[in-house]
Amino acid sequence: MSKRVTILGAGSWGMAVSRLLQRAGCRVTLWEFVPEDYRLLLRTRSNPDKLADFRLPDEIDITDNLEAAVSDPEVVVFAVPSQHLRSVLVPIADQLAHVPTLVNLAKGIENGTLKRMSEVIAEVTGAGRDQVVTLSGPSHAEEVILDMPTTVVAASTSEPRATLVQELFSDGNFRVYRSDDIVGVELAGSLKNIVAIATGIADGLGMGDNTRGALITRGLAEITRLGLALGARPDTFAGLSGVGDLVTTCASRHSRNRFVGEQIGRGRRLDDILKSMKMIAEGVDTARSGYELALRCHVEVPITDQVYRVLFENKSARQAVSDLMGRKLREEVWQ
């Protein structure tokens, strides 16, 4: 399928998706905001700090002009960090309202407003809900550019829109499923990063695979409970954007969120860890939003609580794990 597509944000995922869509026959424009990254891309067509051993195909246009980038596309793809999305949207809100298909790739919940990304897009641009699709799932950019088999889910309240994105992105090694539960897909993809930080903490403390299995399972249970309270479907959390992305993130050497947790478990301070990183670990901000959402909905989220206390209240990581294991014995499933 050939479309005029603009991708906003030339991070690792933005670059990988640019190549994917260009190879699928699309006319791709890639916009980058940070001046030094833009100039580096223009000169070398690569950014080794973000995606090593990768060169953008020559057919992809690179620009730093936001208004021009969104003047005429049929599809706009948002590949900017969650907490920056609103500021990217505001100056081009009117133009975006006329773009038939808006695809969100960010996995986060806006701090303060506690809004999902498709809600932020709809609020700022006035776009109808049936224009917006969120693509999510276990998809490290580092592997997608190597054509390793990858599966994701395209979620929208509009089935034709989800189908369009499914057909646009699918190729032999990149398989896209459809879902109508955009609430669930966005929450699962975001909240799973809190659990990834928790498993990283346990790894950093020297705990093993059993502990990781426990944290993933109980973490999945609590983010599913929170999702249900917010209108998501439980089977979405058992799917690619939930379990799939969670296990990939928790086991992966590529995950920034797991890395942050691991460093915390080894005794480093959050500030120092974040300063040393070239890319954003979405889970840190999501831990704040998730904690507040759970308070608002009166949902019990013991792992999120402990991650929040370790990240933002200087609680000892070992004490946090010990507190989790010492909870009252009970049934596996409860509300």
Place this chain on the structure above:
Amino acid sequence: MSKRVTILGAGSWGMAVSRLLQRAGCRVTLWEFVPEDYRLLLRTRSNPDKLADFRLPDEIDITDNLEAAVSDPEVVVFAVPSQHLRSVLVPIADQLAHVPTLVNLAKGIENGTLKRMSEVIAEVTGAGRDQVVTLSGPSHAEEVILDMPTTVVAASTSEPRATLVQELFSDGNFRVYRSDDIVGVELAGSLKNIVAIATGIADGLGMGDNTRGALITRGLAEITRLGLALGARPDTFAGLSGVGDLVTTCASRHSRNRFVGEQIGRGRRLDDILKSMKMIAEGVDTARSGYELALRCHVEVPITDQVYRVLFENKSARQAVSDLMGRKLREEVWQ
């Protein structure tokens, strides 16, 4: 809680559980069938081939006399491989019928009969269903003996019986949840090994974390479908015996099932792999039982199908993965 407990089978998990229960105050007898393993245990109280750097506490009685071992216990724990359970049960069936609590640890489905372990126990001994508890979850013996935090689920149709096992096994680092879905817990714990073999195959082929995430998610979806058809509850598959054990197995250096898959992915023959292993990879036999169960129930299990063909019909591993990725695009959730 202090009980007279007999554990049948001194494999790695049998040994780890012996220590767990002895430390909890139980009077523990451990029975082993293989003469050389029995003599080694008696002489050295250890078996480095099965559990390195581990010595059984002196308080544990070691025996090779099956009838004597089950003459007077309050609890009997079965830690023998699934396909051997029936032959261990038959000679002591009458005695077992009078033991109040029978705890199964094996994760498999009997070839031929396609019965779960608690069904085999009930059939052979005539024990009532409320005597039988299955304990399952992400619990590599190698980590439990190091007191790494571990969680499992004790499943029984009898809540008092599940509660007894919960209290018997729980300590500060070993946390036991209860479930009344023994069908689901047994099926999840068994069928997940088929998915573990599949992810091992992908690892052996050099595929990445995205592929593993996809196989785990879609594998979980298909074994959940099969479980539902057999009377299990779906939330059990999202729990410790399903997701939890699955992700631990798929990511772990300790997993024999993942190892078998990895060796297959690297081009070795199944016969050669199994001959070289000192312990049993339950998933190989479970792949046969799972494949037949799905045929019988008319449930679509694409990953199990491919694992079966690779293991038993010499299908190329690469072709199997390619066939999985090339399926028709569809919605994420379907029946």
